[in-house]
Amino acid sequence: MALVVSTKAAMAVRRGHPWVYxxxxxxxxxxxxxxxxxxxxDAEGAVLGRALLEPxxxxxxxxxxxxxxxxxxTRFLLERLDQALSLRRALDLGDTDAYRLVHGExxxxxxxxxxxxxxxxxxxxxxxxxxxxxxxxxxxLEERLARIGVRTLLRRRTEKNAAVKVEVLFGDxxxxxxxxxxxxxxxxxxxxxxxxxxxxxxxxxxxxxxxALARGRRVLNLFSYAGGFSLHAALGGAKKVTSVDVASxxxxxxxxxxxxxxxxxxxHAFVTADVWSFLDRAKERNERWDLVVCDPPNMAPSAATHxxxxxxxxxxxAACAAVLAEGGVLCAASCSSHVSLEDFLxxxxxxxxxxxxxxxxEIRGAAGDHxxxxxxxxxxxxxxxxxx
Numbered sequence: 271m272a273l274v275v276s277t278k279a280a281m282a283v284r285r286g287h288p289w290v291y292x293x294x295x296x297x298x299x300x301x302x303x304x305x306x307x308x309x310x311x312d313a314e315g316a317v318l319g320r321a322l323l324e325p326x327x328x329x330x331x332x333x334x335x336x337x338x339x340x341x342x343x344t345r346f347l348l349e350r351l352d353q354a355l356s357l358r359r360a361l362d363l364g365d366t367d368a369y370r371l372v373h374g375e376x377x378x379x380x381x382x383x384x385x386x387x388x389x390x391x392x393x394x395x396x397x398x399x400x401x402x403x404x405x406x407x408x409x410x411l412e413e414r415l416a417r418i419g420v421r422t423l424l425r426r427r428t429e430k431n432a433a434v435k436v437e438v439l440f441g442d443x444x445x446x447x448x449x450x451x452x453x454x455x456x457x458x459x460x461x462x463x464x465x466x467x468x469x470x471x472x473x474x475x476x477x478x479x480x481x482a483l484a485r486g487r488r489v490l491n492l493f494s495y496a497g498g499f500s501l502h503a504a505l506g507g508a509k510k511v512t513s514v515d516v517a518s519x520x521x522x523x524x525x526x527x528x529x530x531x532x533x534x535x536x537x538h539a540f541v542t543a544d545v546w547s548f549l550d551r552a553k554e555r556n557e558r559w560d561l562v563v564c565d566p567p568n569m570a571p572s573a574a575t576h577x578x579x580x581x582x583x584x585x586x587x588a589a590c591a592a593v594l595a596e597g598g599v600l601c602a603a604s605c606s607s608h609v610s611l612e613d614f615l616x617x618x619x620x621x622x623x624x625x626x627x628x629x630x631x632e633i634r635g636a637a638g639d640h641x642x643x644x645x646x647x648x649x650x651x652x653x654x655x656x657x658x
Contacts (some may be wrong), residue, residue: 272297272308272309272310272311273295273296273297273299273308273309273310273311273331274295274296274297274310274311274312274313275290275294275295275296275310275311275312275318276294276295276296276313277312277313278294279291279294279295280312280313280318282645283310283318283319283333283336284318285644285645286643286644286645286646287333287643287645287646288332288333288334288375288378288380288643288646289329289331289332289333289375289380289648290310290321290329290330290331290332290333291328291329291330292327292328292329292330295330295331299323299325299330300325302323302325303323303325303402304323304324304325304326304398304399304401304402305322305323305324305398305399305400305401305402305403306322306323306325307320307321307322307323307341307342307343308320308321308323308331309338310331310333317337317338318333318336319333319334319335319336319337319338320333320334320335320337320338320342321333321334321342322334322342322380322381322399322400323399324397324398324399326398327397327398329397332375332380332381332397332399333380334346334347334350334378334379334380343403344403344406344407344410347379347382347400347403347406347407348406348407348410348411348414350377350378350379351372351377351379351382351384351407351410351411351414352414353377353378354371354372354373354377354379354384355371355372355414355418357377357641358370358371358639361638361639363639364453364454365451365453365454366451366452366453366474367386367387367388367450367451368385368386368387368388368450368451368452368459368469368471368474369385369386369471369474369637369639370383370384370385370386370471370472370637370639370640371384371385371386371391371639372384373639373640373641374396375643375646375648375649376640376641376642376643376646376649377641378643380396381395381396381397381399381400382394382395382396382400382407383395383396383467384411385467385468385471386415386418386420387448387450387459387461387467387468387469388448388449388450388451389419389420389421389422390420390421390422390423390424390441390444390448390461391411391415391420391422391423391424392423392424392425392426392461392467392468393407393408393411393423393424393425393426393439394425394426394427394467395425395427404425404439408423408439408440411423411439412439412440421441422438422440422441422442422443422444423438423439423440423441424436424437424438424439424441424443424461425437425438425439426467434463436461436462443462444461444462447459447460447461447523447526448461449530450469452474452477452478452498453474453478455501455502455505455531456527456530456531457496457497457498457501457527457530457531458496458523458526458527458530459496460496460523463519464496464523465495469496469498470495470498471637471639471640472605472636472637472640472652473498473499473565473603473636473637473652473654474637475634475637475638476499476601476603476634476637476654477498477499477501477502478502479632479634479656480499480502480503480506480561480563480601481502481503481505481506482506483506483561483599483601483656484502484503484504484506484507484508484511484561485506485507485508486507486508486509486560487503487508487509487559487560487561487598487599488508488509488510488512488558488559488560488561488595489503489508489509489510489511489512489559489560489561489562489563490511490512490514490559490561490562490563490593491503491511491512491513491514491563491565492514492545492548492549492562492563492564492565492566492590493514493515493545493564493565493566493567494513494514494515494520494521494524494540495515495517495520495524496520496523496524496527497513497520497521497523497524497525497527497528497540498527499563499565500513500524500528500538501524501527501528501531501533503561503563504528504533504537504538505531505533508561510537510538510539511538511539512538512539512541512559513538513539513540513541514541514543514545514548515541515542515545516542516543516544516545517542518542521540521542524540525540545566545586546586546589549589549590549592549593550589552593553589553592553593557593558593558594558595558598559593559594559595559598560594560595560597560598560599561598561599561600561601562590562593562594562598562599562600562601563601563603564586564587564590564600564601564602564603565601565603565605566586566603566604567605568605568606569582569583569604569606569609570606570608570609571606571608572608573608575608576608576609576613579606579608579609580609580613580616580617583604583609583614583617584617584622587600587602587617587618587622587623588622588623588624590602591623591624591625591628592624596627597627598658599656599657599658600618600628600656600657600658601654601655601656601657602614602617602618602654602655602657603652603653603654603655604652604653605651605652606651607647607648607649607650607651609653610647611633611650611653614653614655615630615655618630618655618657628657628658629657629658630655630656630657631656631657631658632654632655632656633653633654633655633656634653634654634655634656635650635652635653635654636651636652640652
């Protein structure tokens, strides 16, 4: 079935953008079901590529191929996943067994996220276009993942009530958090109750960087979640690490990871508190840290929240600067595709921070197992800025 897209959308697809929205497409979708394949054309009839459809979604088509040659079936999808797995074999991941195997649009496999955690893997499918292919994908992945020592494949999905459902596609459901390694550093991941697919793998190399910056410093880790930055800082030689998160359960996971890595958690501080309130009280008490890491949850989940997110970032970064010691280091992160790097940098200016002694020395992004497409700016969602 051929569908015609708007001129603007056609230009984006040619640049490599994999998404087409309903208002960018002309044609009758009433006869289509989720997972159907369609050939996309421009207004002149030229082929743009092949896409999987989700007729009931605003994001109606995800482009998997720029040609109309091969059928867009499960076999083709597995071939594309093979290309992603091949890329990971070429990466130097060091002593790491927790990393992303397939990064959706960045691997030209839109909607598919597959993460490895030691001998477990977790699959996440965005949207409903891939649901009809799930059984075939699971069968194909069982053989492929076995070659790298993965015996269990879980699928995580978010229900309409925002509850997370975990199902076993093959293998066994873990009854407890499992142990993984990140550049030789052991830590725990809860694949059933953790966020995302279990952990935030995109920050892996930035955690290593924080470890290198932490030596001899007092470190404050805000929105610490499961304590990845905290653990690397402690192992890197920090004098003391203070981890702040509103979820006490996250601290329990962090402390278990500290013990697994041979670090005494009682030598550090784990504070269950709202970060904003914590920073206000710390400023009042004139407390200061030599290294502040600020990695909040997504503040701009949609384009409509963009302006409010920038206001929040400015207030947050000003509060961080107020507790940063003279000569200290500020690491500020954003994980929203709706906040560009230029926008984010404007929340770190002298007038925002209320001080003029910090310089931007590093702009970092996601780890190399999270590739991006030059023509898909939404894929460049992670910014990690180091000021000192």
